Amino acid sequence: MYSKELIKGTLRTVVLRLIDREGRMYGYQMTKRVSDLSDGNYKLTEGSLYPLLHKLVKDGMLTTETETVNGRPRRYYVITAAGRAAATDRRDEFRRFLLTMQRLLDLQPE
Protein backbone atom coordinates (compact mmCIF):
# COMPACT_ATOMS: atom_id res chain seq x y z
CA MET A 1 0.00 0.00 0.00
CA TYR A 2 1.36 3.40 -0.99
CA SER A 3 1.83 6.25 1.46
CA LYS A 4 -0.79 8.94 1.97
CA GLU A 5 1.56 11.60 0.62
CA LEU A 6 2.04 9.86 -2.71
CA ILE A 7 -1.68 9.30 -3.10
CA LYS A 8 -2.55 12.85 -2.12
CA GLY A 9 -0.20 14.23 -4.77
CA THR A 10 -1.55 12.06 -7.57
CA LEU A 11 -5.25 11.64 -6.75
CA ARG A 12 -6.51 14.40 -9.02
CA THR A 13 -4.43 13.13 -11.95
CA VAL A 14 -5.70 9.58 -11.46
CA VAL A 15 -9.38 10.51 -11.09
CA LEU A 16 -9.40 12.85 -14.09
CA ARG A 17 -7.68 10.23 -16.24
CA LEU A 18 -10.13 7.50 -15.20
CA ILE A 19 -13.22 9.55 -15.97
CA ASP A 20 -11.63 10.85 -19.17
CA ARG A 21 -11.11 7.28 -20.38
CA GLU A 22 -14.59 6.08 -19.39
CA GLY A 23 -16.53 9.24 -20.22
CA ARG A 24 -18.59 8.93 -17.07
CA MET A 25 -18.30 7.03 -13.78
CA TYR A 26 -19.87 6.85 -10.32
CA GLY A 27 -18.02 7.02 -7.02
CA TYR A 28 -18.00 3.36 -6.01
CA GLN A 29 -16.98 2.34 -9.53
CA MET A 30 -13.91 4.60 -9.26
CA THR A 31 -12.71 3.12 -5.96
CA LYS A 32 -13.25 -0.38 -7.37
CA ARG A 33 -11.45 0.35 -10.62
CA VAL A 34 -8.45 1.93 -8.90
CA SER A 35 -8.22 -0.95 -6.47
CA ASP A 36 -8.33 -3.51 -9.33
CA LEU A 37 -5.80 -1.68 -11.51
CA SER A 38 -3.35 -1.26 -8.62
CA ASP A 39 -3.83 -4.70 -7.02
CA GLY A 40 -5.10 -2.92 -3.95
CA ASN A 41 -1.93 -0.87 -3.50
CA TYR A 42 -3.41 2.51 -4.38
CA LYS A 43 -6.14 3.07 -1.84
CA LEU A 44 -8.69 5.61 -3.03
CA THR A 45 -10.60 6.36 0.17
CA GLU A 46 -14.12 7.76 0.05
CA GLY A 47 -13.00 10.44 2.48
CA SER A 48 -10.71 11.94 -0.13
CA LEU A 49 -12.59 10.90 -3.28
CA TYR A 50 -15.91 12.68 -2.71
CA PRO A 51 -14.50 16.04 -1.63
CA LEU A 52 -12.28 15.95 -4.75
CA LEU A 53 -15.19 15.07 -7.05
CA HIS A 54 -17.30 17.91 -5.69
CA LYS A 55 -14.36 20.29 -6.08
CA LEU A 56 -13.82 19.21 -9.71
CA VAL A 57 -17.52 19.84 -10.38
CA LYS A 58 -17.24 23.28 -8.87
CA ASP A 59 -14.20 24.01 -11.05
CA GLY A 60 -16.09 22.98 -14.19
CA MET A 61 -13.97 19.87 -14.86
CA LEU A 62 -16.93 17.53 -14.33
CA THR A 63 -20.71 17.68 -14.44
CA THR A 64 -23.15 15.21 -12.94
CA GLU A 65 -26.07 13.09 -14.09
CA THR A 66 -28.38 11.19 -11.77
CA GLU A 67 -30.03 7.96 -12.90
CA THR A 68 -31.97 5.30 -11.08
CA VAL A 69 -30.02 2.03 -11.07
CA ASN A 70 -31.09 -1.06 -9.08
CA GLY A 71 -33.87 1.04 -7.54
CA ARG A 72 -31.52 3.70 -6.14
CA PRO A 73 -30.46 7.05 -7.53
CA ARG A 74 -26.87 6.86 -8.82
CA ARG A 75 -24.79 9.97 -9.39
CA TYR A 76 -22.54 9.79 -12.45
CA TYR A 77 -19.65 12.19 -13.01
CA VAL A 78 -19.15 13.25 -16.62
CA ILE A 79 -15.97 14.87 -17.94
CA THR A 80 -16.20 18.30 -19.60
CA ALA A 81 -13.95 19.70 -22.33
CA ALA A 82 -12.03 21.61 -19.64
CA GLY A 83 -11.69 18.38 -17.65
CA ARG A 84 -10.33 16.54 -20.72
CA ALA A 85 -7.69 19.22 -21.25
CA ALA A 86 -6.68 19.11 -17.58
CA ALA A 87 -6.50 15.31 -17.63
CA THR A 88 -4.11 15.41 -20.61
CA ASP A 89 -1.96 18.17 -19.09
CA ARG A 90 -1.60 16.40 -15.77
CA ARG A 91 -0.83 13.08 -17.40
CA ASP A 92 1.89 14.66 -19.54
CA GLU A 93 3.36 16.43 -16.55
CA PHE A 94 3.42 13.19 -14.61
CA ARG A 95 5.20 11.42 -17.46
CA ARG A 96 7.97 14.04 -17.36
CA PHE A 97 8.04 13.80 -13.57
CA LEU A 98 8.58 10.04 -13.75
CA LEU A 99 11.57 10.47 -16.07
CA THR A 100 13.02 13.09 -13.75
CA MET A 101 12.57 10.83 -10.74
CA GLN A 102 14.22 8.01 -12.61
CA ARG A 103 17.31 10.17 -13.02
CA LEU A 104 17.18 11.73 -9.56
CA LEU A 105 16.84 8.41 -7.77
CA ASP A 106 19.03 6.52 -10.24
CA LEU A 107 16.36 3.89 -10.80
CA GLN A 108 17.28 0.92 -12.99
CA PRO A 109 14.73 -1.45 -14.48
CA GLU A 110 14.57 -4.55 -12.29
Add this chain to the structure above:
Amino acid sequence: MTILTKPQVAHVEAHLAHAGLPDGLSGELLDHLCCAIEQEIDKGSTFDAALSETLQNWPIRHLQKLHRDVRFTTKTKPMLYRISAAAALLAGIAFLSPLPWPAEADHVKTLPIELATTVNDFLFEPPTASPIAGVDMKNNLSSGFGMRTHPYFKRKVFHKGIDLKAPTGTPVMATADGQVIFAGDDGDYGISVRILHEDGYVTVYHHLHDHTVQKGDQLLLGQTIGAVGSTGLSTGPHLHYEVRKDDVPMDPLALLD
Protein backbone atom coordinates in the same frame (compact mmCIF):
# COMPACT_ATOMS: atom_id res chain seq x y z
CA MET B 1 -24.68 -9.94 -9.04
CA THR B 2 -26.59 -9.11 -5.88
CA ILE B 3 -29.09 -6.27 -5.86
CA LEU B 4 -30.28 -5.15 -2.42
CA THR B 5 -34.03 -5.20 -1.81
CA LYS B 6 -35.92 -2.09 -0.72
CA PRO B 7 -36.08 -3.15 2.98
CA GLN B 8 -32.33 -3.88 2.90
CA VAL B 9 -31.60 -0.46 1.42
CA ALA B 10 -33.81 1.05 4.13
CA HIS B 11 -31.39 -0.32 6.79
CA VAL B 12 -28.54 1.60 5.22
CA GLU B 13 -30.71 4.68 4.75
CA ALA B 14 -31.64 4.67 8.45
CA HIS B 15 -27.96 4.67 9.40
CA LEU B 16 -27.18 7.57 7.07
CA ALA B 17 -30.15 9.54 8.41
CA HIS B 18 -28.38 9.80 11.80
CA ALA B 19 -25.58 11.82 10.23
CA GLY B 20 -27.90 14.64 9.18
CA LEU B 21 -26.27 15.12 5.77
CA PRO B 22 -27.83 17.14 2.96
CA ASP B 23 -30.10 14.97 0.78
CA GLY B 24 -27.82 15.03 -2.25
CA LEU B 25 -24.70 13.82 -0.44
CA SER B 26 -26.73 11.35 1.58
CA GLY B 27 -28.17 9.84 -1.62
CA GLU B 28 -24.73 9.57 -3.17
CA LEU B 29 -23.27 7.82 -0.12
CA LEU B 30 -26.32 5.54 0.08
CA ASP B 31 -25.48 4.21 -3.37
CA HIS B 32 -21.81 3.86 -2.42
CA LEU B 33 -22.53 1.91 0.76
CA CYS B 34 -25.11 -0.29 -0.97
CA CYS B 35 -22.58 -1.11 -3.72
CA ALA B 36 -20.03 -2.06 -1.07
CA ILE B 37 -22.54 -4.35 0.67
CA GLU B 38 -23.57 -5.97 -2.62
CA GLN B 39 -19.96 -6.67 -3.40
CA GLU B 40 -19.43 -8.38 -0.03
CA ILE B 41 -22.51 -10.54 -0.63
CA ASP B 42 -21.19 -11.46 -4.08
CA LYS B 43 -18.03 -12.66 -2.35
CA GLY B 44 -20.09 -15.00 -0.14
CA SER B 45 -21.06 -12.91 2.87
CA THR B 46 -24.61 -12.77 4.28
CA PHE B 47 -26.51 -9.49 4.15
CA ASP B 48 -26.41 -9.05 7.92
CA ALA B 49 -22.66 -9.59 8.11
CA ALA B 50 -21.98 -7.32 5.13
CA LEU B 51 -24.26 -4.62 6.55
CA SER B 52 -22.66 -4.58 9.98
CA GLU B 53 -19.15 -4.58 8.53
CA THR B 54 -19.90 -1.71 6.14
CA LEU B 55 -21.67 0.39 8.76
CA GLN B 56 -18.79 -0.21 11.18
CA ASN B 57 -16.46 1.24 8.56
CA TRP B 58 -18.75 4.24 8.28
CA PRO B 59 -19.51 5.54 11.78
CA ILE B 60 -21.59 8.72 11.97
CA ARG B 61 -18.55 10.86 12.79
CA HIS B 62 -16.83 9.70 9.58
CA LEU B 63 -19.88 10.64 7.55
CA GLN B 64 -20.00 14.05 9.17
CA LYS B 65 -16.28 14.57 8.62
CA LEU B 66 -16.74 13.72 4.96
CA HIS B 67 -19.50 16.31 4.73
CA ARG B 68 -17.24 18.95 6.31
CA ASP B 69 -14.41 18.03 3.93
CA VAL B 70 -16.70 18.38 0.93
CA ARG B 71 -17.76 21.82 2.10
CA PHE B 72 -14.19 22.80 2.90
CA THR B 73 -12.73 21.83 -0.46
CA THR B 74 -15.51 23.52 -2.43
CA LYS B 75 -15.02 26.87 -0.67
CA THR B 76 -13.24 29.68 -2.50
CA LYS B 77 -11.98 31.89 0.31
CA PRO B 78 -8.92 30.74 2.20
CA MET B 79 -9.74 29.12 5.50
CA LEU B 80 -7.08 31.16 7.30
CA TYR B 81 -9.09 34.33 6.81
CA ARG B 82 -12.18 32.73 8.28
CA ILE B 83 -10.29 31.27 11.23
CA SER B 84 -8.57 34.54 12.02
CA ALA B 85 -11.89 36.39 11.85
CA ALA B 86 -13.42 33.94 14.30
CA ALA B 87 -10.33 34.07 16.51
CA ALA B 88 -10.53 37.87 16.59
CA LEU B 89 -14.16 37.60 17.67
CA LEU B 90 -13.30 35.10 20.39
CA ALA B 91 -10.40 37.26 21.58
CA GLY B 92 -12.84 40.16 21.83
CA ILE B 93 -15.22 38.09 23.89
CA ALA B 94 -12.38 36.91 26.13
CA PHE B 95 -11.18 40.46 26.65
CA LEU B 96 -14.61 41.67 27.70
CA SER B 97 -15.34 38.64 29.81
CA PRO B 98 -14.57 38.83 33.56
CA LEU B 99 -13.59 35.14 33.53
CA PRO B 100 -9.88 34.43 33.11
CA TRP B 101 -8.80 32.91 29.81
CA PRO B 102 -8.05 29.20 30.40
CA ALA B 103 -4.33 28.76 30.81
CA GLU B 104 -3.80 25.02 30.16
CA ALA B 105 -1.37 24.61 27.30
CA ASP B 106 -3.15 21.70 25.64
CA HIS B 107 -6.41 23.62 25.56
CA VAL B 108 -4.77 26.43 23.65
CA LYS B 109 -3.20 23.92 21.27
CA THR B 110 -6.51 22.33 20.29
CA LEU B 111 -8.28 25.65 19.79
CA PRO B 112 -7.48 26.26 16.10
CA ILE B 113 -8.81 22.83 15.12
CA GLU B 114 -12.05 23.35 17.01
CA LEU B 115 -12.40 26.76 15.45
CA ALA B 116 -11.84 25.42 11.97
CA THR B 117 -14.63 22.93 12.51
CA THR B 118 -17.00 25.45 14.03
CA VAL B 119 -16.44 28.10 11.41
CA ASN B 120 -16.69 25.55 8.65
CA ASP B 121 -19.99 24.27 10.01
CA PHE B 122 -21.71 27.60 10.28
CA LEU B 123 -20.58 29.71 7.38
CA PHE B 124 -22.10 29.03 4.01
CA GLU B 125 -20.11 30.50 1.20
CA PRO B 126 -22.11 32.36 -1.47
CA PRO B 127 -22.54 30.44 -4.74
CA THR B 128 -19.36 31.08 -6.78
CA ALA B 129 -19.33 28.29 -9.35
CA SER B 130 -20.09 29.07 -12.98
CA PRO B 131 -23.62 27.98 -14.02
CA ILE B 132 -22.13 26.71 -17.29
CA ALA B 133 -19.59 23.96 -16.66
CA GLY B 134 -16.03 24.77 -17.67
CA VAL B 135 -16.96 28.28 -18.78
CA ASP B 136 -15.39 31.21 -16.99
CA MET B 137 -18.17 33.73 -16.22
CA LYS B 138 -15.84 36.69 -16.81
CA ASN B 139 -14.81 35.53 -20.29
CA ASN B 140 -18.32 34.85 -21.53
CA LEU B 141 -20.13 37.91 -20.29
CA SER B 142 -22.44 39.61 -22.79
CA SER B 143 -23.99 41.96 -20.23
CA GLY B 144 -22.86 42.75 -16.69
CA PHE B 145 -24.60 43.56 -13.41
CA GLY B 146 -26.00 47.06 -12.76
CA MET B 147 -27.50 49.94 -14.80
CA ARG B 148 -27.68 49.30 -18.54
CA THR B 149 -29.79 50.04 -21.60
CA HIS B 150 -32.28 47.19 -21.85
CA PRO B 151 -31.71 45.21 -25.08
CA TYR B 152 -35.45 44.90 -25.66
CA PHE B 153 -37.02 48.10 -24.28
CA LYS B 154 -34.03 50.36 -25.16
CA ARG B 155 -34.23 52.32 -21.92
CA LYS B 156 -32.08 52.45 -18.78
CA VAL B 157 -32.96 49.74 -16.28
CA PHE B 158 -31.14 47.97 -13.50
CA HIS B 159 -29.80 44.57 -14.58
CA LYS B 160 -30.19 42.29 -11.56
CA GLY B 161 -27.85 39.60 -12.85
CA ILE B 162 -25.38 38.82 -15.59
CA ASP B 163 -25.90 37.48 -19.11
CA LEU B 164 -23.63 34.71 -20.33
CA LYS B 165 -23.17 33.89 -23.99
CA ALA B 166 -23.83 30.24 -24.83
CA PRO B 167 -25.47 28.31 -27.67
CA THR B 168 -28.98 26.90 -27.27
CA GLY B 169 -28.93 23.54 -25.54
CA THR B 170 -25.78 24.15 -23.45
CA PRO B 171 -26.38 22.46 -20.06
CA VAL B 172 -26.95 24.81 -17.10
CA MET B 173 -25.98 23.64 -13.63
CA ALA B 174 -26.84 24.48 -10.04
CA THR B 175 -24.06 26.68 -8.61
CA ALA B 176 -24.46 25.38 -5.03
CA ASP B 177 -26.43 22.74 -3.13
CA GLY B 178 -30.03 23.74 -2.54
CA GLN B 179 -33.72 23.18 -3.18
CA VAL B 180 -35.70 24.15 -6.28
CA ILE B 181 -38.34 26.75 -5.34
CA PHE B 182 -39.51 27.51 -8.87
CA ALA B 183 -39.24 25.67 -12.20
CA GLY B 184 -41.43 26.62 -15.14
CA ASP B 185 -42.57 29.45 -17.39
CA ASP B 186 -42.03 32.87 -15.78
CA GLY B 187 -43.58 35.17 -18.42
CA ASP B 188 -41.12 37.75 -19.78
CA TYR B 189 -38.27 35.87 -18.11
CA GLY B 190 -39.12 32.73 -20.06
CA ILE B 191 -38.53 29.27 -18.69
CA SER B 192 -36.83 29.82 -15.35
CA VAL B 193 -35.44 27.97 -12.36
CA ARG B 194 -34.93 29.41 -8.87
CA ILE B 195 -32.92 27.59 -6.21
CA LEU B 196 -32.87 28.34 -2.48
CA HIS B 197 -29.50 27.76 -0.78
CA GLU B 198 -28.33 28.07 2.82
CA ASP B 199 -27.99 31.45 4.52
CA GLY B 200 -30.71 33.15 2.46
CA TYR B 201 -28.97 32.81 -0.91
CA VAL B 202 -31.14 32.28 -3.99
CA THR B 203 -29.84 31.71 -7.53
CA VAL B 204 -32.01 32.46 -10.57
CA TYR B 205 -31.68 31.14 -14.14
CA HIS B 206 -33.79 32.79 -16.90
CA HIS B 207 -34.58 32.34 -20.62
CA LEU B 208 -33.86 28.59 -20.51
CA HIS B 209 -34.72 26.30 -23.39
CA ASP B 210 -36.12 23.77 -20.91
CA HIS B 211 -35.82 22.69 -17.28
CA THR B 212 -34.99 19.17 -16.09
CA VAL B 213 -35.69 19.73 -12.37
CA GLN B 214 -38.98 20.28 -10.56
CA LYS B 215 -40.09 22.42 -7.65
CA GLY B 216 -39.08 20.72 -4.39
CA ASP B 217 -36.10 18.81 -5.85
CA GLN B 218 -32.97 18.75 -3.68
CA LEU B 219 -29.93 19.58 -5.79
CA LEU B 220 -26.21 19.23 -5.44
CA LEU B 221 -23.66 21.64 -6.81
CA GLY B 222 -23.06 20.82 -10.47
CA GLN B 223 -26.35 19.07 -11.11
CA THR B 224 -27.88 19.93 -14.49
CA ILE B 225 -31.09 21.94 -14.15
CA GLY B 226 -31.89 22.66 -17.81
CA ALA B 227 -30.44 24.09 -21.01
CA VAL B 228 -29.63 27.53 -22.38
CA GLY B 229 -32.34 28.98 -24.61
CA SER B 230 -34.04 32.21 -25.62
CA THR B 231 -37.53 31.92 -24.11
CA GLY B 232 -39.44 34.99 -22.87
CA LEU B 233 -38.29 38.51 -23.78
CA SER B 234 -34.87 37.62 -25.10
CA THR B 235 -33.01 38.70 -28.23
CA GLY B 236 -30.97 35.50 -28.64
CA PRO B 237 -29.73 32.41 -26.79
CA HIS B 238 -28.01 33.32 -23.51
CA LEU B 239 -28.24 32.56 -19.82
CA HIS B 240 -29.40 35.27 -17.44
CA TYR B 241 -27.98 34.36 -14.03
CA GLU B 242 -28.69 36.04 -10.68
CA VAL B 243 -27.47 35.58 -7.13
CA ARG B 244 -29.63 37.11 -4.38
CA LYS B 245 -28.89 37.30 -0.68
CA ASP B 246 -31.97 37.87 1.48
CA ASP B 247 -33.76 39.01 -1.68
CA VAL B 248 -31.12 41.63 -2.60
CA PRO B 249 -29.48 41.00 -6.02
CA MET B 250 -25.66 40.76 -5.90
CA ASP B 251 -23.08 40.86 -8.67
CA PRO B 252 -22.11 37.17 -9.17
CA LEU B 253 -18.67 38.27 -10.41
CA ALA B 254 -17.97 40.38 -7.33
CA LEU B 255 -18.43 37.26 -5.21
CA LEU B 256 -15.44 35.66 -6.91
CA ASP B 257 -12.89 38.10 -5.47
